[in-house]
Amino acid sequence: MTTIFGKIIAKEIPADIVYQDDLVTAFKDISPIAPVHILIVPNKEIPTVNDVVPDDEHMLGHMFLVAKIVADEQGIARSGYRLLVNCGDDAGQEVYHLHMHLVGGRKLGPMLRRE
Numbered sequence: 001m002t003t004i005f006g007k008i009i010a011k012e013i014p015a016d017i018v019y020q021d022d023l024v025t026a027f028k029d030i031s032p033i034a035p036v037h038i039l040i041v042p043n044k045e046i047p048t049v050n051d052v053v054p055d056d057e058h059m060l061g062h063m064f065l066v067a068k069i070v071a072d073e074q075g076i077a078r079s080g081y082r083l084l085v086n087c088g089d090d091a092g093q094e095v096y097h098l099h100m101h102l103v104g105g106r107k108l109g110p111m112l113r114r115e
């Protein structure tokens with residue numbers, strides 16, 4: 001089933017798209033947690049990391065290349081940034097169309113708080 005991200009990729013609903021090619025689309029998060037918060041999303045609708053298959057390997061590697069390009073364009077390549085992918089309920093995944101968060105533009109602090 002198409003999620004909100006599928007509709008953004010198809011340009012059926014608006015988003016601030018910063019990069020798009022035949023494999024992935026990158027756009028600004030609607031509710032950013034840092035000065036730079038971009039979502040890098042496969043054009044193919046894959047719900048979660050649990051659903052990736054060997055044929056997706058090239059596209060998944062391409063997501064990292066696009067992350068590097070977008071981080072550079074956003075001016076945070078040298079200061080640093082974080083890439084993260086939530087999978088499923090415990091990780092707090094909200095949109096079930098696989099995506100990588102690119103977050104930066106400030107000191108991000110520890111990745112996880114200890115319980």
Ligand code: 5GP
Nearest residue numbers: 004015027028029030031086092093094095
């Ligand atoms: P998740 O928790 O699934 O890893 O992250 C989903 C992200 O999508 C959240 O950071 C949320 O702010 C963002 N998001 C949800 N709906 C929209 C939308 O309609 N447009 C955009 N640009 N981002 C969205």
